[in-house]
Amino acid sequence: MSRRVLAWCGLLLGAAWSAVPIYLIVASSLKAPADLFEFPPRVLWHPVATSYRTLWTDWPEFFRALNTSAIVALSAAALTVALAAPAGWAYSRRRGRALASTALLLLAARMFPPIVITIPLYPVVQRLGLADHAAVLIVLYTAFYVSLATWLVKSFLDEIPVEVEEAARVDGCGTAQMLARVTLPLAAPGLAATFILTLVFAWNEYLFAFLFTATRTKTAPVVLSEMLGSATGVEWGPLFAATSIQLVPMLVVVWLVQGALLRGMTAGAVKG
Amino acid sequence: MTGPVVALLLVVVVLPEIAALVLSFERYTYGQAPTWIGIANYVALWNDPAFWNALRNNVLFVVSAVLLELGAGLAMAVVLAQGFPLQRLWVALYLAPYAVSPVVGVITWKYMLEPDVGLVNYALGRLGLGSPGWFVDPWLAFSAVVVIEVWRYAPFVAMVCYPAILSLPPDYFDAARVDGAGPWQTFTRVTLPLIRPALLVAVVFRVIFAVRTFETIWILTKGGPVGATEVLATFLYQQGFRYWELGAAAATAWVMLAVTTLAAAWYLLSLRRAAGDAG
Numbered sequence: 001m002s003r004r005v006l007a008w009c010g011l012l013l014g015a016a017w018s019a020v021p022i023y024l025i026v027a028s029s030l031k032a033p034a035d036l037f038e039f040p041p042r043v044l045w046h047p048v049a050t051s052y053r054t055l056w057t058d059w060p061e062f063f064r065a066l067n068t069s070a071i072v073a074l075s076a077a078a079l080t081v082a083l084a085a086p087a088g089w090a091y092s093r094r095r096g097r098a099l100a101s102t103a104l105l106l107l108a109a110r111m112f113p114p115i116v117i118t119i120p121l122y123p124v125v126q127r128l129g130l131a132d133h134a135a136v137l138i139v140l141y142t143a144f145y146v147s148l149a150t151w152l153v154k155s156f157l158d159e160i161p162v163e164v165e166e167a168a169r170v171d172g173c174g175t176a177q178m179l180a181r182v183t184l185p186l187a188a189p190g191l192a193a194t195f196i197l198t199l200v201f202a203w204n205e206y207l208f209a210f211l212f213t214a215t216r217t218k219t220a221p222v223v224l225s226e227m228l229g230s231a232t233g234v235e236w237g238p239l240f241a242a243t244s245i246q247l248v249p250m251l252v253v254v255w256l257v258q259g260a261l262l263r264g265m266t267a268g269a270v271k272g
Numbered sequence: 273m274t275g276p277v278v279a280l281l282l283v284v285v286v287l288p289e290i291a292a293l294v295l296s297f298e299r300y301t302y303g304q305a306p307t308w309i310g311i312a313n314y315v316a317l318w319n320d321p322a323f324w325n326a327l328r329n330n331v332l333f334v335v336s337a338v339l340l341e342l343g344a345g346l347a348m349a350v351v352l353a354q355g356f357p358l359q360r361l362w363v364a365l366y367l368a369p370y371a372v373s374p375v376v377g378v379i380t381w382k383y384m385l386e387p388d389v390g391l392v393n394y395a396l397g398r399l400g401l402g403s404p405g406w407f408v409d410p411w412l413a414f415s416a417v418v419v420i421e422v423w424r425y426a427p428f429v430a431m432v433c434y435p436a437i438l439s440l441p442p443d444y445f446d447a448a449r450v451d452g453a454g455p456w457q458t459f460t461r462v463t464l465p466l467i468r469p470a471l472l473v474a475v476v477f478r479v480i481f482a483v484r485t486f487e488t489i490w491i492l493t494k495g496g497p498v499g500a501t502e503v504l505a506t507f508l509y510q511q512g513f514r515y516w517e518l519g520a521a522a523a524t525a526w527v528m529l530a531v532t533t534l535a536a537a538w539y540l541l542s543l544r545r546a547a548g549d550a551g
Contacts, residue, residue, distance in 0.1 A: 003455065010351040011362060017344075018427060019365040021380040022372065024391070028383075037389035083276050090273035102278050109281045111536045112289060113484035115505050116525040119512050120291035123302065143284035146277055204373035206487045211513070221375040225491045228379055236383065243379050247372045254371040255364045261371075262363075262435050 026248065029240035036236055051237035058235075062242050065223040069246075072134050072209075072219060073202040076141035080149045080198045081191055083142065085184060088153025093162070106147035114144055118211050125212060132214045140212070141202040149194050155263060156190025157183070193260030200253055203246075220246045289529070295522035302516035313523035323524070325499050326507035329414070330531075333503055334482040337421045341478055342471075344422060345429020350459060352430065353437040363434075370427040374487035381420045382492065410500030413493050417501050420488050425481075429474045436470035437463060476539035483532050504528045 028036055030047035033054075055062060091103065130136050160183065168178040184191065209219040224246060227239045254261065296313055300306035317323045348366055356362055369377065384391045385406040393403045406416045444466070448458045464471075486505035489495060495502035495510070504524060512521030 006455075007351060007354040008356075010347070011354075011356060014348045014351055015362060015365045017423070018348075018367075018369050021384060021423070022368055022376075024383070025376070025380055037386075039394050041391070083280065086273040087277040099274065102274050105278060105281055105286070108536075109285045111480055111532055112285055113505070113525075113528055113532055115484060115486060115508060116292055116529055117285060117288035119508075119518050119522045119525055120288045120295055122513075123518070139280075139284060143280050146280060150274075150277060200371055204371075204376075206374050206491075221373045224373070224375045224379065228375070228382065228491065239379065240383075243376055247376050250371045250373075251364070251368055254367050255360070258360060258363055258367070261367060262431055 022247065022251070025240055026244045028236070029244040033237040036240075051241040054235075055238040055241040059223075059227070059238055059242065061218070062220065062223050062227075065218045065220045066245065068134060068217050069203055069220040072137045072141070072217075073199050075134075075138045076145070076202040077195045077198040079138065079142045080146050081153075081195045083146050084149035084153045084194060085187075085191060086179070087146075087150045089157055089179065089183065091150065091154040092157035093165075106150060109143075109147050114140075114207060118208070122211065131212065132216050134217045136212050137202075137205075137208055137217070137219070140208045141198075141205060145198045145201055149198055152194045152197070152260065152263070153187070153190060156187050156194075160186050190260075193257045196253055196257045197260055200250055203250065292522045292525050295519050296526050298519045298522075300517070300519035300522075302518055306519065309519070313520050316520065317523055317527065322499065322502070323507060326495075326502045326504050327527075329499075329501065330483065330485075330503040333414075333418065333421075333485060334479055337418050337425070337482055337485075338475065338478045340418065340422045341426045341429050342475060344426035345474065346433055346471075348426060348430035349433035349437055350463065352434050366430060367427045369424050370431070374424065375491055377420050377424050378488055378491045381416065381423070385416055407493060408497060410497055413497055413500050417489050417492060420492070421482070421485065424488070425478060429478065432470050432474040432477075433467055436467040440466050472539070472542055476535060476542075479535045480532055480539075483528060483535065504531075 024041075027041075029051050030049070031042075031045060032048050032050055035042065035045065090099065125131050125136055164182060164186065165178055168182045173181065204221060205219070206221045206225070209222050210225070213219065213222060220242075224239070224242055227242060228234055295306070297308060297310060298306040299309045299312070352359075352363060352366060385393065387393060387403060387405050387407075393406075397403050404412055406412045440463070444462050445458060448462050453461065484505055485503055486509070489501050489503060489506055490509065493501045495506040504527065508521050508524040508528065511517050511524060
């Protein structure tokens with residue numbers, strides 16, 4: 001009995017440590033600016049949208065950035081899954097030395113610090129006139145998330161019995177047709193989870209977005225950091241509102257794709 | 273079928289890495305033509321106290337953050353593995369910091385650590401511990417950065433260890449209970465040794481990712497006060513994108529890559545050794 005009580009205490013402590021800081025942001029975004037630094041903070045209050053209204057009138061830039069973030073994240077996730085699906089299938093179903101060496105490349109690519117490639121890439125991007133283009137971010141995100149995505153897809157495909165594919169072949173399907181008609185539809189939940197996970201990473205990314213965007217294609221995290229670093233002092237109200245808008249969709253996502261998160265982070269790292 | 277993925281990685285990841293290596297042997301101020309100068313950039317790094325400061329901070333950061341993440345993450349995993357009603361909700365709450373942007377993490381903690389009005393200082397004041405200036409004092413600024421990192425990544429360790437604990441056969445725990453082992457003994461004698469492979473993966477991943485740490489520090493302190501939170505990535509950023517010495521920055525980048533590679537090699541070796549133990 002006492003052990004159960006202890007377990008509950010531990011559970012609540014851990015949940016508080018992880019979730020209270022985030023809760024404070026969202027709760028504060030619904031308070032009147034004057035009440036933001038009230039002590040002790042009020043637990044029950046009448047929610048007001050003042051901060052959201054200020055954000056809307058004073059920071060049109062944030063909503064542009066939100067739009068850019070959505071375009072970049074959705075495109076990067078779609079491209080990543082499009083590339084990862086056939087590659088994941090090959091790793092799941094085929095063996096061979098060439099395949100093994102590319103597997104090593106995929107693992108190594110995840111180990112490289114992204115900031116290293118910004119140095120040679122920056123002059124190239126400028127010269128090609130691609131600075132401040134969303135396409136740069138989409139390509140970079142795809143390159144940096146595709147190896148994790150490939151392994152995630154592979155781990156989902158490993159659970160689909162080969163017999164299903166063999167049956168399709170007996171019925172006269174070619175590889176492309178078999179993938180499109182049989183394998184990928186069966187793997188749809190796994191592909192969706194991979195898509196969403198990539199979406200989260202791309203939506204939250206800061207380093208590349210900070211380095212390769214100037215004005216037109218700033219993403220939401222970049223604008224958030226600018227609001228925080230504002231020289232005239234931080235306007236916490238609108239900042240909390242903006243932060244809440246940026247983060248709440250991600251919380252919904254964690255809820256939806258928990259299973260993929262739990263299997264995904266180290267996919268390909270342990271021989272399975 | 274793997275062609276497009278391999279091509280993309282070669283062009284966007286591997287080729288620039290090699291280009292960075294070439295650059296690191298050149299004097300290349302952005303906008304001017306690069307000239308070959310051999311290992312001069314590396315010699316300059318060796319003689320630069322600011323570089324050693326960044327490297328030392330980086331090592332200190334990796335060690336302290338990863339150890340704390342390991343402790344906190346393991347505790348989270350063990351607690352979650354006990355199983356509770358609404359398990360999905362608890363898991364989501366625990367993992368939430370991992371799903372928010374690093375920028376959001378900084379905003380949250382900066383708000384709580386604000387010297388005059390933040391929640392943490394209010395609590396400390398109530399306890400008679402004064403109101404520390406978190407972003408002014410070098411050690412406190414460093415600690416703040418570590419705390420934020422631990423907050424963000426302990427859930428990652430938990431995420432790797434929790435499924436590993438769940439996959440252990442219940443017989444082991446029953447046997448431990450029959451033998452009269454308490455919770456602590458069960459943890460150290462049964463759980464911990466059995467989840468060692470997962471733990472190893474978590475540590476190596478975290479070390480590799482902590483070596484490259486940039487966002488939290490850059491947004492919160494920009495490496496200050498007086499270099500107290502400067503790490504390789506922020507040092508590299510200033511070399512490259514503030515002073516526009518891309519050659520010198522590339523040399524720092526390769527030092528970073530070397531540190532990462534050492535960590536990765538250690539990981540692959542231990543994996544092989546673990547596989548050898550098993551079979």
